[in-house]
Amino acid sequence: MFTARVALTCSPxxxxxxxxxxxxxxxxxxxxxxxxxFYVVSVDANDDHHVLIAEEWTDRVAFDAYQQSDYFAESLATLEDCLAAPPNSAYYDATLVGP
Known part of the structure; x- marks a missing residue:
C-alpha cells in the first residue's frame, strides 16, 4: 500500500x-x-482555510500514474493560485495495521 497526506492552506x-x-x-x-x-478531503473545523487530503493507493506505481495524469495537472493549475503556502506533503510505503 502507498499512502499520501497533503495539507493545504488556502488563501481567503x-x-x-x-x-x-x-x-x-x-x-x-x-x-x-x-x-x-481511499481519497478523503477534510476541512479543519477550527480553521476553514486548512484542508487535508488523505489518500491510499495499491502501490506507488498507481499513485505515480495519477500524478502524471492530465487530470492531476489540471488540478494543480486550478489550485496553485488559491493557496497561501506550498502544500505540505508526506508519502509512505505502508502496511495496513488493523481490520
Whole structure:
C-alpha cells in the first residue's frame, strides 16, 4: 500500500475554489484512477482555510500514474493560485495495521 497526506492552506480568496475542486476530486479520483482505494478531503473545523487530503493507493506505481495524469495537472493549475503556502506533503510505503 502507498499512502499520501497533503495539507493545504488556502488563501481567503481561493478557499471556495479549493474546496469545490477537491470535492470533485474526492468523487472522481477513486472512481477513475486504478489503484485508488481511499481519497478523503477534510476541512479543519477550527480553521476553514486548512484542508487535508488523505489518500491510499495499491502501490506507488498507481499513485505515480495519477500524478502524471492530465487530470492531476489540471488540478494543480486550478489550485496553485488559491493557496497561501506550498502544500505540505508526506508519502509512505505502508502496511495496513488493523481490520
Amino acid at each position: 480568496e481561493g478557499r471556495a475554489t479549493v474546496v469545490e475542486r477537491l470535492a470533485e476530486e474526492a468523487a472522481v479520483v477513486p472512481r477513475d484512477f486504478a489503484g485508488c482505494e
